Amino acid sequence: MKYDQLQNFVGGSFTKIASDRTIPVISPVDGTLLTEMPCSTAADLDLAVQAAKKAFPAWSRTPVKERVQVFFRYKFLLEQNLETLAGMISAENGKTYAEAVQEVEKCIELTEFATSLPQLITGEVLEVSSGVECRTAHVPIGVVASVVPFNFPAMVPNWTIPNALTLGNCMIMKPSEKVPLSVGLLATLLKEAGLPDGVFNIVNGDSEIVNAICDHPDIEAVSFVGSTKVAKVVYRRATQNLKRCLALGGAKNHLLVLPDAKPDMTAQNIAASMSGCAGQRCMAASAMVGVGDVDHIVARLCEEAKKIVPGKNLGAVINKDAKIRIEQYITEAEKNGARILVDGRGAAVPGKENGTYVGPTIIDYVTPDMSVAKEEIFGPVISILRTSTVDEALDIENASPYGNAASVFTQNGSMARYVAERASAGMIGVNVGVPVPREPFSFGGWNESKFGVGDITGKSAIEFWTKLKKSTTKWNPEEGVNWMS
Incomplete structure (x- = not known):
């Protein structure tokens, strides 16, 4: 020991x-x-x-x-x-x-x-x-x-x-x-x-x-x-x-992404939010809700995710049980028709083969009824849901039993305020992937x-x-x- x-x-x-x-x-x-x-x-x-x-x-x-x-x-x-x-x-x-x-x-x-x-x-x-x-x-x-x-x-x-x-x-x-x-x-x-x-x-x-x-x-x-x-x-x-x-x-934190969001800033923020601390934090980005045409942002997000390497700038998940559970979520989503854009299953770090790593994972075309859309995964995994309107996206966010955090990515101030006022979460971010308040503002x-x-x-x-x-x-x-x- x-x-x-x-x-x-x-x-x-x-x-x-x-x-x-x-x-x-x-x-x-x-x-x-x-x-x-x-x-x-x-x-x-x-x-x-x-x-x-x-x-x-x-x-x-x-x-x-x-x-x-x-x-x-x-x-x-x-x-x-x-x-x-x-x-x-x-x-x-x-x-x-x-x-x-x-x-x-x-x-x-x-x-x-x-x-x-x-x-x-x-x-x-x-x-x-x-x-x-x-x-x-x-x-x-x-x-x-x-x-x-x-x-x-x-x-x-x-x-x-x-x-x-x-x-x-x-x-x-x-x-x-x-x-x-x-x-x-x-x-x-x-x-x-x-x-x-x-x-x-x-x-x-x-x-x-x-x-x-x-x-x-x-x-x-x-x-x-x-x-x-x-x-x-x-x-x-x-x-x-x-x-x-x-x-x-x-938590099951939703990040609403509008087509006018800055692609680089949005992708960098979401990638960091989903993978920081291997996704093992209650403020992690867990579900991205794309409103309208956000394919260009999804493509940038995948590029950012591929820069995240287990054992280098991505840590391990807490134990083998967590690794198995997280990978089962990914496999289940794939079987149910979701598309795995970046796959972190089977990750291993040379020289640390007994470590418990899961690579960054992006799952697209997730539907609200899937487990990866509803449940807290607690790993470096983000699910992408697609909607046509902001109100549809808010319906998804508000349907979650959790209410820890929610963020919106947009350059439209009135739309940001619209989402911030209607999202059912205690901590709100605008163009911020991890909206943790700094002291003296409280966490909850x-x-x-x-x-x-x-x-x-x-x-x-x-x-x-x-x-x-x-x-x-x-x-x-x-x-x-x-x-x-």
């Missing part, structure tokens, strides 16, 4: 897990064994929760201007350890090193936003009557939990870590069993930055730990990022146990791409990670009492 057997991080130190069950962590890059992850039990989770409960009183009473100093230092440490963290991300997730570097850079941006929180949670104060003052304050909610996915081993954890902790909470994080290494390095950097013991804890495991998190009486809130199927289960179970929950699910979709109120990043996260305390004070009895006092 390249790394020692994984341990939980509880109360400020790494601790062994007494478990009979282990899960091998295999690198998708070349199939090597990176480490083994013992599966924690509900008792292991409780140890972490008790450590967080012990740390919470002192941490929550620490002034936010002092709490945030930890994250100034943490941001510096992310910058100092960028190469190490990026290498670990690439090894365990399979994305290219360049993509891993970009992921760490996004972690730095997320932390930078958290350092602005003291200026964003100042509360309000108003003299509502003579000598009577009403005041609001955002206060932490307690011990919280974050369940994170495999596709962004460091970025998605940093969607929650800086904000939730700066706002005064203590956290239990459950990493994906497929990519558990990077979160451990984040814990080390947080401790080095001066985070008090017990404020951040890691509990490794599988679905047993997710269920235990949803059931634990001392966990006040749960954030989750993963598939829609599991997001629904987590949301229902957590809220049934009277916890607040924000659960982000899957609609419909079956998100369950719960609010978004997971940006200013919207403040409402999820805090509760509002309202205080009314009066110190002047000589003024008497009226209906406002």
Whole structure:
């Protein structure tokens, strides 16, 4: 193994897990064994929760201007350890090193936003009557939990870590069993930055730990990022146990392409969107809806896709099961009458034959009833559907149960606005293939791409990670009492 057997991080130190069950962590890059992850039990989770409960009183009473100093230092440490963290991300997730570097850079941006929180949670104060003052304050909610996915081993954890902790909470994080290494390095950097013991804890495991998190009486809130199927289960179970929950699910993002779109820019954006992180991101272009004659743009898209080479500028998919599933989607579409313009099946990288690669794939003449048109493939695959009008294209987009993102490519401003106002998605792009909002704007979709109120990043996260305390004070009895006092 390249790394020692994984341990939980509880109360400020790494601790062994007494478990009979282990899960091998295999690198998708070349199939090597990176480490083994013992599966924690509900008792292991409780140890972490008790450590967080012990740390919470002192941490929550620490002034936010002092709490945030930890994250100034943490941001510096992310910058100092960028190469190490990026290498670990690439090894365990399979994305290219360049993509891993970009992921760490996004972690730095997320932390930078958290350092602005003291200026964003100042509360309000108003003299509502003579000598009577009403005041609001955002206060932490307690011990919280974050369940994170495999596709962004460091970025998605940093969607929650800086904000939730700066706002005064203590956290239990459950990493994906497929990519558990990077979160451990984040814990080390947080401790080095001066985070008090017990404020951040890691509990490794599988679905047993997710269920235990949803059931634990001392966990006040749960954030989750993963598939829609599991997001629904987590949301229902957590809220049934009277916890607040924000659960982000899957996506089927539609890119509407009009004939007047700039061919080169459109093709480059769509190719990058479909293939970035091997298509394993909820903001990936998954379905292109061509309106009218867009053959010239499709031809350019194929040219761009052929420049994307597995093992060079295209990373691996997460494991063999994912590779088989993605290739089955392509084969099924072909059998059902779709035309494969660029075929990524059977991809292999010399010297890395045990890696799990799928090449860029473009499927044309897809019909709305096909699986590749409706389901999240989570691979470097894009389906092209054809329509005559923008309204027909919008009907296809709006019929999807998901609602994460949608984009339109056109040079017509009024048409762009028409689509943006009518697309049923929480994040909209105009001539942008991956319309992820930058901080302080928040990340979050609609419909079956998100369950719960609010978004997971940006200013919207403040409402999820805090509760509002309202205080009314009066110190002047000589003024008497009226209906406002």
